Amino acid sequence: MILGCIADDFTGAGDIASFFAKGGMRTRLYNGVPQDTCEANFDAAVIALKTRTQETVSAVEDSLTALKWLHEQGAKRFYVKYCSTFDSTPRGNIGPICDASMEFLQAPYTVLCPALPVNGRVVRGGRLFVNGVPLEQSPMKNHPLTPMWASSIEELMAPQSKYPCRTIGRAYGNALPRLEAAHGYYVPDMETDADADAIVACFGGLRLLTGGSGIAEPLARILMEDRVVSHPDAGTDGPALLLAGSCSVATREQIENYRAAGGACLKLDPMALLDGTTNAKELWRQAKDCLGESVLIYSSDTPENVRKMQSHGQEKVAVLLENTFAQLACLAAQDGIRRVIVAGGETGGAVTRQLGFNAYEIGQSIAPGVPVMTPVADPSLRLVLKSGNFGQPDFFRRALDRTCRKKKGEDL
Numbered sequence: 001m002i003l004g005c006i007a008d009d010f011t012g013a014g015d016i017a018s019f020f021a022k023g024g025m026r027t028r029l030y031n032g033v034p035q036d037t038c039e040a041n042f043d044a045a046v047i048a049l050k051t052r053t054q055e056t057v058s059a060v061e062d063s064l065t066a067l068k069w070l071h072e073q074g075a076k077r078f079y080v081k082y083c084s085t086f087d088s089t090p091r092g093n094i095g096p097i098c099d100a101s102m103e104f105l106q107a108p109y110t111v112l113c114p115a116l117p118v119n120g121r122v123v124r125g126g127r128l129f130v131n132g133v134p135l136e137q138s139p140m141k142n143h144p145l146t147p148m149w150a151s152s153i154e155e156l157m158a159p160q161s162k163y164p165c166r167t168i169g170r171a172y173g174n175a176l177p178r179l180e181a182a183h184g185y186y187v188p189d190m191e192t193d194a195d196a197d198a199i200v201a202c203f204g205g206l207r208l209l210t211g212g213s214g215i216a217e218p219l220a221r222i223l224m225e226d227r228v229v230s231h232p233d234a235g236t237d238g239p240a241l242l243l244a245g246s247c248s249v250a251t252r253e254q255i256e257n258y259r260a261a262g263g264a265c266l267k268l269d270p271m272a273l274l275d276g277t278t279n280a281k282e283l284w285r286q287a288k289d290c291l292g293e294s295v296l297i298y299s300s301d302t303p304e305n306v307r308k309m310q311s312h313g314q315e316k317v318a319v320l321l322e323n324t325f326a327q328l329a330c331l332a333a334q335d336g337i338r339r340v341i342v343a344g345g346e347t348g349g350a351v352t353r354q355l356g357f358n359a360y361e362i363g364q365s366i367a368p369g370v371p372v373m374t375p376v377a378d379p380s381l382r383l384v385l386k387s388g389n390f391g392q393p394d395f396f397r398r399a400l401d402r403t404c405r406k407k408k409g410e411d412l
Contacts, residue, residue, distance in 0.1 A: 004070030005017075029046045032047070094156075116368070119389070170189050246300055267299075370387075370399075
């Protein structure tokens with residue numbers, strides 16, 4: 001193993017794993033810390049945790065446990081991956097996890113690099129922008145779990161970390177001599193892939209890096225010396241189950257695109273779940289009536305309607321929806337469905353925990369940061385898990401096309 005990475009949720013893990021794979025690394029994704037010594041032959045291991053919204057003490061403990069396991073497997077380089085829209089809560093976990101990681105790895109300093117230009121996340125003047133809009137003015141200000149209240153990374157880190165955080169703009173190489181004598185975090189500007197290459201050229205030799213997945217591909221290319229590896233076949237047979245729990249603008253647009261193209265859809269009513277008039281088994285019975293073709297089941301809604309539902313208890317509603325989607329995925333798998341496509345980080349995490357697979361091979365990507373994943377324990381199954389904000393408007397149709405087994409001579 002060349003590189004070990006911990007990620008704050010499952011879709012975030014799949015996101016960065018896809019870029020390691022694109023950069024030429026044979027990549028294995030683990031759902032939680034493995035219990036045994038790793039025997040497989042791969043270059044990068046990514047461990048998906050649940051630290052994005054976890055209680056801070058537990059989040060730090062779980063992160064250190066994962067780093068220790070990776071260290072014991074021989075990893076020499078390490079990466080702490082967090083959301084490309086950071087975490088605006090003063091008690092957020094990015095600072096504490098990165099602090100503990102630096103201390104464990106005895107790294108005097110590292111970078112904070114949440115940018116992912118291909119998906120519209122850039123850092124300019126130390127501030128994080130989403131599709132050209134400062135973070136606190138973007139739709140992420142309405143995130144139900146981590147609403148975004150500021151865009152300055154220094155400002156965001158101040159209440160989270162015990163170490164100083166400084167913006168260095170594009171003075172990557174010029175800043176390096178003085179950084180090596182200091183302790184803390186440095187925020188480089190990153191707006192293009194060329195910036196990513198320059199950041200990796202300057203900081204890629206550090207034992208610890210942190211950020212989103214924007215620098216993952218050039219980092220992998222350098223570590224692999226531009227070697228090319230093959231990826232698992234993306235195709236399998238039969239209809240698919242699509243699940244959408246994200247309420248992001250992007251996912252809602254993708255649902256409408258799928259519906260407009262004639263895709264079969266089933267709206268999940270949270271109130272019906274709350275009052276017991278429906279459940280996962282009943283929803284799956286309704287969905288199977290559509291399964292001459294693939295079917296999309298979704299709870300995604302506008303911020304206004306989400307707030308109304310949260311009046312019944314934010315955590316209660318969230319857990320109920322996540323558990324229902326997870327049960328639907330299991331019922332589908334039990335009935336022989338070989339393709340499961342999920343939109344939403346928390347939803348994807350619940351689905352993978354319920355399915356019970358612990359390790360995945362990472363294949364080709366459908367959209368930047370969204371790979372096709374094959375469970376090691378069930379090579380006939382294909383999973384696609386995307387962060388709510390990722391993917392093209394026609395993402396669901398692309399995912400269906402990419403995960404469908406092609407006939408001989410047919411274009412992939």
